Amino acid sequence: MDTIIIGGGQSGLAAARTLLDAGLVPVILEAGDHATGSWPHYYDSLTLFSPARFSSLPGMPFPGDPDHYPHRDEAVDYLQRYADDLQVEIRTRTRVTSVEVDDAGGFIVHTANGDQLPTAGVVAASGSFANPYVPVLPGQEGFTGHLLHVADYRTPKQYAGQRVVVVGAGNSAVQVGYELAEVATVTLATHQPVQFLPQRIGGQDIHHWLTTTGFDDLPPEWLAQIADGTLVMDTGRYQGALESGLINRRPMFTAFDGDRVIWSDGTSESVDAVIFATGYRPQLDYLEPLGALDAGLPKHVGGISVTTPGLVYVGLEFQRSFSSNTLRGVSRDATYVTAPLAAHVRKAFAAFGG
Template structure:
């Protein structure tokens, strides 16, 4: 599916017009759960499309995460459209199990995924290149070029680590690692004090992972963060009440969106059982001596810090006016002002479930239907 050079690359005065790449009905950037769900619905609609993924394998973003990671939802409530998880539906799958499920999903539905294709540019095609409607040219670092009437950006919210600015005050003797790069305790130097900064489930799991080695672990966790049980009853109630599916644009949705994300109460309780783990409250500052200041306590001089402080999106490759002044995607339930361009897989794209595995299907069904309804005009 490779094409020739972009039309804009024609040499001035040349009479040789390069042949543009074949026009697809749609192109999906990112073959994670959201992208695969979109591919499922495009396949059902009979559309011509490809999925481009920067990774070397489907599910790589899962398999590359820390060794002890498990899904925060059970298998029975984590399926994509058309295919449930194999095995015990009550289990909480491992990160490698999640990667295998996604790879099996793509193979089962024969989705056209192209790997090692990091997208470097998404731009509007020259006017008249693909009449009568708008089209987009997509380039990858591997030198491939594609054209499509519709583009779905499903690279997700977890792209660039959001490390606080005060981290720059720490000396070079403190190893700093974003949670995206953390795999196992042996990565961190020495056996002295380390810190984990963050108020989410990943922070709790990583802190417990490190505390299990016996070394002192200081956790900069905001203890005002709500905690909920994570069991079959809770998930059944959430599904029955529909709370996870409440749209953000409703009054209840706006209220839920303003609430802090809860953590798993069992993970918090497990961490508290380690005598060598101390919660120091939300981190306020880093000291040049190599210590971290929390609202409840200050750490001793640290050997390493894992920053589990979230991510910010990175869309430098998208050359379209579909972002707000802060660089965030500007969309209405995934649909942008650019004809035929949409986002999927973002936190609260439509509801709380949007960035969860089981929320990928409903969002993809709605977005794909809306995109295909915009016929060439």
């Protein structure tokens, strides 16, 4: 095989498209039943923060009104149609367990089905949804309430009338906290105050300005100097909910104690549920045999492995820019890593005796 792409979500599909355009023949290995990535598993009310016109992969515009904000299920349908239209081999229910270097300068990809698949190049596009990050606090194991990560949250119905703490200051935390506040008493527990970014500026959605100004292409190293935290896109309703008291915000609690949380001021409060919206970590354990990781994180520059020729990444958060792991931005990163990967597959080193 020219190249094996590990992961059949938006990152894997974008990579497949750019590899095809480069004249390579990729094969996608997807652990799930469909090539739609993590989208089917997000909470029921999830709505994209980018309008349809800014939520497309190359070659297939997102359907519907270009200015509408697609629902989770629309994204699932879109990715499935995109996968069907690609005309590449996609092996679903195929979980990769490890990747090893072979004697010919390529790789052997091992799967849970017992397959050993030789390939010249590997694209790690497995995302992070299956690896949610939950911080560990004192007393956490003994907490008697309901504790979960937002990856396991679906609907507010089961929390009606309850006292709920949502941990996090990002888009998911605020969106989930807002909808829970309709049926429950909700507090956002954050280390810093929530920072809002207007959804519309000058009559245009913020994504118009992110793309036309080039902000989407700024490298993470520059972004770190102009933004000191997570920004929540908001039409005004989320900020209004905090200002009106519909949602309460408090500094992050320090510990659990039975059915209670201990707040930073030393007071304690009984709560029914704590939902961590604390992000994810790359799901890349299968690359451990290559020595390509450092504490589970990839050693890379812009998605190109610095340890293993022929290995590239697509879909890492802030891989090259603010939009790296989004529908609108992932294809730019896929294009960036395709040229060196294609050179490796075509044995560019051999021309110089390598």
